Amino acid sequence: MVDEAFIKSLRQEWLEKPVKIVKLKGGITNELYLVEDNEGRKYKVRIPGKKTELFIDREAEIKNLKALEATGITPKLYEHKEDTQISIIEFISGKVAKKEDFKDPKVREKTVKAIKIIHDSNVQLCNVFNIFREVERYNNLLKAYDKTILSDYPINEMLEIVKRIETEVNKDFIKLVPCHNDLLPENFVFVNDKVYIIDWEYAGMNDPCFDIADFITELDNLTNNEEEHIKQLYFGEGKNREQRRVDLYKLPARLWWALWAVMQYHVSELDFDFNSYARFQFNECLKHLKMLREKYPEVIKGISV
Incomplete structure (x- = not known):
């Protein structure tokens, strides 16, 4: 944890006028601080965690944040310090979503609407995010570490199925759009009837369909009907191929986060139980394997898992 004097030193005006500084809870990648000045303006200071350069392309993130401001539903970037990679971002004062909120159909409606605003915005982000290359990348990074956690799960079989899923989704014509790629509930902030989407570190x-799949899999408390409601809100009628891609992306989405968590377990200094988080994600992978076996047996045919 850094001291208040360091936080104040990040902006000249914070040295000259009184500010309140509070450490924010919940970050599992970075240290986060809320700074409020004497005029009521609020800022989020983000200090990258150890070795987060393994996970995040900060240069791309900053360019993307600036491009996305035009959508009106992302926080403003006030300052980014290239030497330390510390960012000062608009703090959105509102209700941070929890997964229980998405049991409410009205919440699902307004969040899907916000996601569509991003996807339909025609904003051109500076990078491409490919879930299959990300899974490969994390798997390769983990070869430098012991098999703690990994040895308890059928990793090789999952990786083989993910390769088959890539082949399947690539049979469709796919138009790339700006995506968040990390749509967990806490990245939605409700301000009255408006929805803001925050934390764009993995955008590209x-x-x-991957964004929708990742969004749905984060909401592991949804019933089948509630999940179908999200798909209906986003796709409308007659989009069977797209809805199939959503289902197929679920396993690679969870496997990515599982491998991410194992990597964090090895390198992070943050006070967070990455062991349990990784195991939760791997158990979610097993749940999605069961779904694939039941709905798309051709994808896992011949692989014993």
């Missing part, structure tokens, strides 16, 4: 041009 991608298949919108």
Whole structure:
């Protein structure tokens, strides 16, 4: 944890006028601080965690944040310090979503609408996000570490199925759009009837079906009907190929986060139980394997898992 004097030193005006500084809870990648000046303006100071350069392209993120401001539903970037990679971002004062909120159909409606604003915005992000290359990248990074956690799960079989899923989704024509790629509930902030989407570290041009798949898999408390409601809100009628891609992306989405968590377990200094988080994600992978076996047996045919 850094001291208040360091936080104040990040902006000259914070040295000259009184500010309140509070450490924010919940970050599992970075240290986060809320700074409020004497005029009521609020800022989020983000200090990157150890070795986060393994996970995040900060240069791309900053360019993307600036491009996305035009959508009106992302926080403003006030300052980014290239030497330390510390960012000062608009703090959105509102209700941070929890997964229980998405049991409410009205919440699902307004969040899907916000996602569509991003996807339909025609904003051109500076990078492409490919979930299959990300899974490969994390798997390769983990070869430098012991098999703690990994040895308890059928990793090789999952990786083989993910390769088959890539082949399947690539049979479709896919138009890449700006995507968030990390749509967990806490990245939605509700201000009255408006929805803001925050934390764009993994943003990039991608298949919108991946964003929807990742969003749905984060909401592991949804019933089948509630999940179908999200798909209906986003796709409308007659989009069977797109809805199939959503289902197929679920396993690679969870496997990516599982491998991410194992990597964090090895390198992070943050006070967070990455062991348990990784195991939760791997158990979610097993759940999605069961879904694939039941709905798309051709994808896992011949692989014993």
